[in-house]
Amino acid sequence: MYDEIVPLIWLKLVLVLCIFGVVLYIFNSMMRKLLKVEKKKFLSYNHINATHKKVDxxxxxxxxxxxxxxxxxxxxxxxxxxxxxxxxxxxxxxxxILSEIATAFMEWKYAENKNAYLFTIFQLLFIVAFLLIMFASDFFGLIKS
Structure with a gap:
């Protein structure tokens, strides 16, 4: 019985994370167009300046x-x-939270496009809301107490 339940939980979790990834991608695309912010490199640090690098x-x-x-x-x-x-x-x-707040502050203070910090804040709020919903709902019922 245990051998049948564990792979099913992992499958559901991967499905939820894939759906989140797609929704986050769509959210980011819409916000970039709305705020006219250019896309950052995938999996890069994107430091604004040396101070931001040290803080990060x-x-x-x-x-x-x-x-x-x-x-x-x-x-x-x-x-x-x-x-x-x-x-x-x-x-x-x-x-x-701390990393994205530092990034948003540095973008607000030093970035050429002043809307970049708004994009970072909206993205942070979206991710935090998703994570809070995930934990509050026991991963949408995947984890039974």
Whole structure:
């Protein structure tokens, strides 16, 4: 029974993530046209200047350190006694938010196209809303409590 359920959960999860990817792509395309923002390179850092690069890497390094600290602290505790703010999902959520806020600030302050920061903020709000809905709904019912 267990062998039949686990692959089905993974299949549903991959399906939800693929649907999210398509919806995010459509959302980004519409927002780019609306705000007249050029497309960034896929999977690149897109730093505005040297200051942005330093801030971005500082955030990345701090999150990685927190991930390791959280791992060591939460492994020593019972599963129910772990610190929620050191859990991987929370730290990755925090990383996304801090990184995109830093990017939006740097775009607002230094970018040639001033609408770039609006695009980054709308994209961040879309992703955060999706992630909150996913966690609040137990991944749309895929994870049964």
């Amino acid at each position: 890497w500082t955030i990345r390094i701090l999150i990685i350190v927190c991930l390791f600290v959280g791992l060591f602290i939460n492994v020593q505790n019972d599963f129910s006694d772990g610190y929620w703010f050191l859990e991987t999902y929370f730290l990755l959520f925090l990383f996304i």
